[in-house]
Every structure is written in C-alpha cells, then in structure tokens.
Amino acid sequence: MARSVRIIPRLDIKGPNLVKGIKFEGLRVLGKPEDFARYYYENGADELIYIDAVASLYERNSLVDIIEKTSRQIFIPLTVGGGLRTIDDIRTVLRMGADKVAINTAAIRRPELISEASRTFGSSTIVVSIEAIKRPDGVYEAYTEYGRERSGIDAVEWAVRAVKLGAGELMVTSIDREGTGSGFDTVLTSKIAALVPVPVIAGGGAGNTEDIFKAISEGKADAISVASMLHYNYFRHFKYEKSDFSSEGNIEFLKKGEVPAMVEDVSINDIKRYLFDLGICCRI
C-alpha cells in the first residue's frame, strides 16, 4: 500500500496581509491571504493552515475576519493557529469556520490545555504545533511565541507528551530551516514520527520537490506544510493588483517584486505529480 500524503499550504498572516519571513523573522508582505487561499483551494491544496504571525506577541487575533471570509467559499480542512490561549479562543475560531486549531505557546505554558481542548472539541480538532531549534548538543529545543522564546523543553519529549494529552496531529517545524529553502530537518520529523501514533505534518525548509519527497521518505512525515515555494510561484505567475494589500508592514518586496532564487518555481500540482511518479499517493 503506497503511502498517502497531504500537501498543505501554510499562510502566515500579519494583520490583513499574507507574510513570509526567514526563520520567522523579517516578515515580508506578499499580498492578501484570501487571494492565495482561493488559488490554492482551486489548484489542489489538501488543506490550508493559517497562522497569525503576531497574535502571540500582541495578545490579539486578527485572523477571525479572514477565516470568516474564506470559509464560505473554501471546502477543504482549515487549521488556524497563532495566539489561541483558551478554550473560548478555540471555540471562536471553530465557529468562524476553522476545522482544527494549532496550539503551541499556550500548550507549553499550560499542557492541560491540550487535554481540555481535545475533550471539548475532539482530539482530531487539536493540532499541537512544535517549533524547534537544534542546539549545539544535538537536542531539539521547543520554542514559543513564533520562534522568539526558548522553552527549555526537549521537542521530541514534548511531542510524545502532547500526544498522550490528546493531540490529534503534530505540526513539526524546524525554525533553523524555516523560510530558507534548504530542505526539511528530516532527523527531527523522523524522530518524532517514530514515537507517536498520530500524523506528523512537517514544516520548515521546503525549497524544491526533492526536499518534499525526502521529508516523506526519510522524515516519515504524513503531510507537508509548504509556504515560500507556493507563495512565490503564485506571485510569479499571477500578477494581481499590487494595491491589493494593506500598506501595513514591510512592502519593499512587493514594490520591487524580485522573487528569491532559493525556491523552485512549482505549483501544488507539480509537487503532487512528482511525488506520484515516485510512488507516493496523493490526491491529484
């Protein structure tokens, strides 16, 4: 039986804009998240992930509007994360049309949130997001607050604990690789995937289709979250109105429009066909 994997565009959102950084820093404005989400939905995305890039810091959640707008027209699973702290926060985004929530900072601060949330909403609704940096001693340390704060917690041990508490899926992101296009940290994802019975979504590092294949074959991931590759592909080929974004944030990139060379120019379908030819099942 061939393995079946999901390709999940990840949209990091700051205020009204889709943004992309490198290692979660230097966020560039790329456009309106609704445009990208709609395009990905129509072109084979298996799910979507929205992450509010600033919610943890400012204790607010600007995503609600965007979720509300997109969920009326997009009929694939939507995971929302960033700044969700309480059962009520989770209920709010689910009521707006999210199917699952991703929690990181609040879960590390108070792990019981995972068990409470999975009891309240069902464990398949609760994705625990683990964002890790590899220390010089080889230990992967979990970070909170969009990669800004150390937790002192071993990410692999935390993964096992989070699943015991009721996480239905894990989203594992290597901060070292995030936005760099230098490939996934397959050691991190395979270590975790070997220890947990639930699906693992690998994130951070996709630069080309081969990286994605490796994340599945070596990294044992069940799903892949992709950002830069897809965002820049859309950006290159679909010259949408440049006024279609709020002028809030760093818009230098949009003004110049120079796409970074570190990521391969491929669409979701290109990725899936490549994987399919290598014997990996995906919805085409």
Add this chain to the structure above:
Amino acid sequence: MDNEQRVKIAIVDYGLGNLFSIKRACEYVGMDTVISSDSKEILLSDAVILPGVGAFGDAMGSLRRLDLVSPLKETALSGKYMIGICLGMQLLMSESFEFGRHDGLDLVKGQVVRFNEPADGKRALKVPSVGWRKISITEAGASSGSPLYGIDNGSYMYFVHSFYVKPSDSSIATSISRYGDIEFVSSLREGNITGFQFHPERSANTGIQIYRNLKDIIRKHTKGIKDV
C-alpha cells in the same frame, strides 16, 4: 413551483463536531440551515444532519442528556431524511466498541469497530486516519436517488477517523474505501437514512456536488412524504 421551494435542514448540535463547515456547505448550495439541539426545531425541518467529531460514548451521552435520542429515532422512523456524517454516521449504528461497548441509535443494523494493525504486520497504521482517500462507488451508490449519483468512481474524499462501520447488510454500502489493507464501508444508504464516513463538506468540489445532490434528494423526498 416546487423547484423553487427551499430546503430547510437541521444540523443537530450536541456540543461536538464541525457544525459550521457543514452549515457553510449547505448554504453554499442554497439550503437553509438551523443549528439546534431543540427536538421541536429539528422536527420542523425537512431533513436532519447528525454531525460529529470525538468519542462515540461521549456523543451518545450528550444526545441522552439533551433528550435527543428518542426524537432522533422517531424522526428517522417517520421517514424524514437523515444524514450522519463521520461520527454522526457511526451513531446511527446498533453498537460501537470504542472504549468499551456502547449502544448506538440502532437505525442501521451493524457495528462500529476500530482499525486494527494490518494483517501482514508490516506497517502499523496511523490512527486516526487523516487524509484524502478514494471511494469506490457501489452499484447502489451510483444509482439515481443516491447522494453519490454522478460522482466519479475513485474520487478522493477527506477522512478523519479511527473507527469504521460494519453494517449487517453489506448491500446498503454506497461506497467502499481502503485504509492500509482494510476495506471498509465509507458511505451507506438505507431508505431515508444516509451516512458518510468522510466529510463531503471538506472534500472540495466533489464534496459540494454531494451536497447539491442531497438538496435535490431531500426536496423530492419531502414532497413525496407530504403527498402521501
């Protein structure tokens, strides 16, 4: 003028499940919806959707606490169109073996069982099974009047589940799917009762087509009941 008549569908709210994506899908194809745990309101609708995510025992417990078990059974027995989605379909069955044995609504004879390890023992299956899997549509499923009518055989649907149904009468299956080396009934239909293990409301355009079919079926079905 009957074609103009809008279909009103009740989505049963018992505290679990993705009511809102179901609501959005119904609205998208032009049905009116009411999310409710009030049996009177449920009885006033043209059809009922029983959604559900979570554990079988908890869900039945909630239905009992909300005094919904008898009204739901009566609704189904009265001939009203009833749709179970995911855990909602499992609840329609006689019994489940999720963390012990639990009685279901017993509207469809059969059991709910867990995915086991593959027989060859090679690769343990991840549970819950999350993702897109193909449905192979049975003859019953491809017939007109089935919600899967006109859907391409082998279409991908979105699944999230650890358990699956085993109806006593396998001929009620409208589609079969596969996880690892296990083949299971991924949707079924018996009279006015329809169930989907997958989430049509999360299965992109193909899933939305199922909602369009449901709207037409419910409209005809309701008219049929009223004419009697």
